[in-house]
Amino acid sequence: MSNEEKRKYKRVTASFPVAYVIDQFLSKELKLNERVDAVAIDLSQGGMAILTTRYIPAGSVVEMKFVMPQGSYDEEARMTKPIKIIGEVVYSFLLEKKGYRLGIRFLGLKPEEESLIVSFVKANSSDIRKLEDRFRKRQE
Numbered sequence: 052m053s054n055e056e057k058r059k060y061k062r063v064t065a066s067f068p069v070a071y072v073i074d075q076f077l078s079k080e081l082k083l084n085e086r087v088d089a090v091a092i093d094l095s096q097g098g099m100a101i102l103t104t105r106y107i108p109a110g111s112v113v114e115m116k117f118v119m120p121q122g123s124y125d126e127e128a129r130m131t132k133p134i135k136i137i138g139e140v141v142y143s144f145l146l147e148k149k150g151y152r153l154g155i156r157f158l159g160l161k162p163e164e165e166s167l168i169v170s171f172v173k174a175n176s177s178d179i180r181k182l183e184d185r186f187r188k189r190q191e
Contacts, residue, residue, distance in 0.1 A: 060096040061096075063171070063172050065119070067118070068088065068090060068117065069089045069099075069117040070117070071101075071113045071114060071116070072114050073085070073112075074112065087105050089103035094172065096157075096165060099155055100152060101152070102146070104150050107140050107151070107153055108140065109143055110139065110140065112137060112139055113137070116133060120171070121174075136157055136158075136164060137157075137159060138155035140153050140154070
C-alpha cells in the first residue's frame with residue numbers, strides 16, 4: 052500500500068512561510084519559546100510537512116503560526132488571516148545537510164482553521180493531478 056493510499060486526508064504541495072515555537076526543553080541549541088522560521092512544503096487537513104534548520108524530535112509539540120494563500124496558486128494571491136495551530140512532530144529527518152524535514156500532525160483544529168485548510172487543499176488538488184499526469188507521460 053502506498054503512502055497516498057494510507058493517508059486519511061488529501062495532501063497538496065504548498066509553499067509559504069511558517070514560524071513555530073517549542074514549549075518544552077529539547078536541547079541547549081533550542082531555547083524555550085524561541086521562534087524558528089520554516090517553509091511549508093505540503094498541507095492537508097490532518098497536518099503539514101515543513102523544511103527547517105532545526106532538528107525537532109518526533110513526539111515534540113510545536114505551536115505554528117502561518118498565513119497561507121486563499122484558493123489556488125493560479126489565482127491572484129490573497130492571503131488568509133494569521134492561523135495559529137498546535138501540532139505534534141511525527142517524523143524528522145536530515146536533508147543532505149541542508150536542514151530538516153518535519154512531518155507535523157495537527158492537534159485540535161478549530162472549525163474556521165479547518166475550513167481554510169480544506170479550501171486550500173481543494174483549490175490546489177488539480178495542480179497536483181496536472182503534475183502527476185506530466186510525470187506519467189514522461190514515463191511512457
